[in-house]
Each structure stands twice: as structure tokens, then as C-alpha cells.
Amino acid sequence: SQQGEEDPQALSIQEGENATMNCSYKTSINNLQWYRQNSGRGLVHLILIRSNEREKHSGRLRVTLDTSKKSSSLLITASRAADTASYFCATDASSGGGADGLTFGKGTHLIIQP
Amino acid sequence: DADVTQTPRNRITKTGKRIMLECSQTKGHDRMYWYRQDPGLGLRLIYYSFDVKDINKGEISDGYSVSRQAQAKFSLSLESAIPNQTALYFCATSDWGGDLLPETQYFGPGTRLLVL
Numbered sequence: 643s644q645q646g647e648e649d650p651q652a653l654s655i656q657e658g659e660n661a662t663m664n665c666s667y668k669t670s671i672n673n674l675q676w677y678r679q680n681s682g683r684g685l686v687h688l689i690l691i692r693s694n695e696r697e698k699h700s701g702r703l704r705v706t707l708d709t710s711k712k713s714s715s716l717l718i719t720a721s722r723a724a725d726t727a728s729y730f731c732a733t734d735a736s737s738g739g740g741a742d743g744l745t746f747g748k749g750t751h752l753i754i755q756p
Numbered sequence: 757d758a759d760v761t762q763t764p765r766n767r768i769t770k771t772g773k774r775i776m777l778e779c780s781q782t783k784g785h786d787r788m789y790w791y792r793q794d795p796g797l798g799l800r801l802i803y804y805s806f807d808v809k810d811i812n813k814g815e816i817s818d819g820y821s822v823s824r825q826a827q828a829k830f831s832l833s834l835e836s837a838i839p840n841q842t843a844l845y846f847c848a849t850s851d852w853g854g855d856l857l858p859e860t861q862y863f864g865p866g867t868r869l870l871v872l
Contacts, residue, residue, distance in 0.1 A: 675860065684760070684846055684863030685799075730798065734859060744850075744859060746791075748798035 646674075646731040646747030654753040661718040663750040665731035666711075672734045674707055676716050679728045679749070688716075688729075718752075726754045759783045760864040762847050768870045769837050777832045777867050779847030787850040788830040789861065790814075790822060792843040799846065805830055837871045844868050 649664045665674065673692045677685040691698045691707045691714065698705045704717040718725055728749040735745070760781045769775050779788065790802040791814075801814030803822040811822060819841060823831045834841055845868075848861040 677863075682844070682866065682868070684865045685848075685861075687860050687862070690860065732861075744861060746799040748796060 646733050646745060648729070648731055648747045648750040650750060651748070652751045652753070654755060655721060656755050657721055657723055659721055661721050661725070661752055661754075663716045663729050663752070665714045665716070665747055667714075667731075667733045668712065669733075669735050671709075674705075674714050675732045675734070675744075676703075676705060676714075677730045677732060677746075679730065681727070685730065721752075721754045723754050723756050725752060727752060760847060760849055760862055762845075762864040762867050764867060765865065766868045768872065770872050771838055773837050775834050775837055775869075777845055777847075777869070779830045779832070779864055781828050781830075781847075781849045781862075781864075783849050783851070783862060784827070785849040785851045785862075786827065787859075788824065789848040789850070790820075790830065790832045791846045791848065792816070792841075793846060793866075794843050802832065802845075834871075837869075839871045842869060842871045 646665045646667045655661055675690045676688045678688055679685045689700050689703055689705050691705050702719045707714045728751045730746050730749045732744050732746045763778045786807045789804040791799045793799050800816050802820050803814050805811050805824045808824050821833045844866050846866050847864040850859045850861045
């Protein structure tokens with residue numbers, strides 16, 4: 643069953659604008675990760691935020707984590723056409739780091755209009 | 757060269773046929789995974805392996821089997837393919853190193869399978 647649920651399912655914005663995607667989850671986690679998937683391709687790891695962190699930056703990416711609300715947001719600033727992709731959150735809830743600790747949401751499909 | 761490769765990239769087969777999807781990695785990771793992706797359902801875990809002697813069922817293992825031939829190779833088989841196994845299949849590896857090193861998975865390019 644899905645642990646993470648992304649919102650919105652689809653998002654279309656103009657190039658240069660900021661894109662915000664949200665992820666909600668149900669159980670306590672060790673960390674939360676965001677991945678990007680270009681159409682028909684494999685997933686690429688973007689950023690990881692641990693449960694004791696509240697915000698993390700990487701280039702044009704900003705991730706926040708609110709463990710009290712069991713939610714995370716991914717912000718892409720100054721969007722570019724190349725950012726068009728699907729974005730997935732994945733939560734690690736395992737106590738021993740098992741594979742079942744990484745559970746993926748259904749994804750947000752982001753379209754950047756030139 | 758890609759760190760995680762999958763063959764074939766595309767496959768069309770008929771109901772009842774046995775097929776094998778192969779995955780190879782050059783990252784030296786012990787952990788390997790097979791997922792399927794269906795529109796609107798995200799990724800679902802089929803099988804995973806922590807090392808050559810360790811195979812575990814995932815969320816949706818029925819109708820699938822796997823073989824870990826070596827640290828670098830992890831194959832997924834459909835013994836008797838059925839149309840609802842039409843999907844995009846991904847192999848992934850990870851280098852989880854304990855509680856201090858969170859797990860990050862590295863994905864292959866995917867195999868698109870169509871079962872007629």
C-alpha cells in the first residue's frame with residue numbers, strides 16, 4: 643500500500659515560475675526522499691531529508707518536512723522546460739533499513755510551459 | 757556507461773509465454789530490487805534481494821519469480837505472462853549502510869512490457 647501521497651496529481655506552470663508539490667504520509671519515518679522521472683525513464687534521486695531536519699536546499703530545490711503534520715513539500719524555483727517530469731516522494735519507515743522501508747507515492751506530473 | 761542496465765528495453769509477448777527481464781549493475785551494491793509501474797499507481801515492489809543468498813517477496817510477488825545470479829545481476833521472470841502484467845518494470849540498487857546512512861536507490865532505465 644502507498645505510504646506517500648503526492649498532491650497535486652498534475653501541475654502546469656509557466657517557465658520561470660516556482661513549482662510546489664506536496665507529499666503526505668501516514669506513519670513515522672526515518673527520512674523522506676524526492677525522485678524525478680522523465681517520461682518512460684528510470685527514477686533519479688533528487689534530495690533526501692531526515693526526520694530531524696525541517697528544511698533542505700539543493701540548487702533550485704527546496705524541501706521542507708513537517709513531521710507533526712506528516713507532510714513534505716518540494717519547491718522548484720525558477721522552473722525550466724527541462725524540469726517537466728513526474729516527481730515522486732518516497733518514505734523510509736523501516737527500523738532496520740529494509741527494502742520495504744522505501745515506499746513510493748503515485749507522483750505529481752509537472753509540466754513547464756515555455 | 758550506465759550504472760544500472762536493463763534488458764530488453766521493450767518486449768511484446770503473448771499470454772502464457774515465459775519471459776525473463778534482466779538487470780545488471782556496476783555500482784557494487786548488495787541490494788537490488790524489482791518494481792513495476794502502472795499509470796496512476798506509482799511504483800510497487802515485486803521482489804528484493806539484500807545479497808546473493810537473500811531473496812524477499814515484495815508487495816506484489818504473485819506471478820513473478822526472481823534469480824540473483826551474482827551480486828551484479830538480478831533477473832525477473834514471468835512464468836506464464838498474462839495481460840495485466842503489462843507495465844513498465846524497473847530494477848534498482850541501493851547501498852544502505854546502516855542507520856547513519858539513509859538508503860538511496862538507483863534506478864535502471866526500465867523495461868516496457870506488453871502482454872497480448
